[in-house]
């Protein structure tokens with residue numbers, strides 16, 4: 053855990069004038085023009101900086117640059133003209149200091165492989181993603197390190213209670229930027245701040261990253277309860293025991309307990325479990341309503357990372373002997389081995405009276 057800026061306390065960042073950087077002084081690229089990538093580009097632009105947003109479809113480029121909209125992902129939101137959209141990944145990366153990556157976790161490796169040859173010597177990569185790579189069980193910062201060969205001082209992650217559409221509407225929000233490098237975390241925090249969004253920083257990359265991954269799983273369980281028709285007691289029980297479960301797991305993996313009680317843990321758990329806009333909650337609700345995993349996958353138009361992170365987390369939990377009864381039961385529901393109605397009573401692993409509350 054950070055000795056210098058605890059995730060629970062605000063820090064005083066230099067203003068743009070104080071640190072000598074002109075607005076737009078950092079050359080910033082966001083890769084991925086979906087719900088979060090577009091919103092993150094708006095955050096940066098609303099802070100007074102120019103930002104390049106790399107998207108895949110030319111018609112989205114035209115819509116963003118001409119109409120200042122991305123109606124597929126952010127209906128009703130006007131985008132700042134400081135966002136410049138393009139399909140040209142190579143040229144964008146070749147002139148970037150900070151490269152923010154916001155694609156589905158399962159495609160991150162191939163995306164980084166594609167742009168790595170074009171990175172400048174001192175560019176850094178920041179993960180905005182909240183999934184695990186299924187084939188390797190790695191976190192996104194580990195995938196970035198693997199593929200790019202960058203040192204930990206040039207890798208950061210951002211996480212927190214960040215439902216994209218709410219932030220795109222300008223509703224006040226906080227985010228956590230974590231890097232082993234204090235300097236990089238602060239640089240990124242300076243870029244990711246404006247009148248409605250404030251960045252906190254810490255050095256706990258493991259905790260900040262796992263907070264974002266793990267809350268998705270609990271949000272699926274909450275969605276399942278909602279779909280079944282259970283009320284607030286059930287959801288509160290799952291959220292509370294879920295927080296205990298994911299905290300024990302994250303700490304066993306090297307995270308700080310404090311991070312899990314902060315914005316990237318508890319904060320994001322609350323936002324994702326409470327919001328009908330959450331894709332993980334929505335996927336869970338469909339499961340609770342009786343749809344199969346296959347049906348849910350085909351109905352989801354946006355990325356619900358939790359669905360693809362469950363197995364990796366359970367594998368790691370087994371390797372580290374951490375009991376995860378709620379996550380195990382989500383997996384059983386996804387596999388069709390457990391009825392959604394049976395999820396709620398099974399908040400502990402055994403038939404003993406659970407202790408420790």
Ligand SMILES: NC(=O)c1ccc[n+]([C@@H]2O[C@H](COP(=O)([O-])OP(=O)(O)OC[C@H]3O[C@@H](n4cnc5c(N)ncnc54)[C@H](O)[C@@H]3O)[C@@H](O)[C@H]2O)c1
Nearest residue numbers: 085086087088089154155159181182214215216354355357
């Ligand atoms: N939406 C949110 O509120 C939010 C908030 C914080 C973090 N996140 C995280 O951000 C990441 C991206 O989520 P999102 O909400 O933008 O998802 P999304 O489904 O809205 O968008 C994903 C984007 O990735 C693009 N994409 C898909 N496959 C690709 C590929 N092979 N190569 C390049 N691009 C590809 C899609 O075209 C789309 O633009 C996820 O890990 C998510 O957990 C999302």
Ligand SMILES: O=P(O)(O)OC[C@H](O)CO
Nearest residue numbers: 212213214215330331332
């Ligand atoms: O829509 P979800 O479920 O991917 O959640 C979005 C963000 O991660 C909330 O912080």
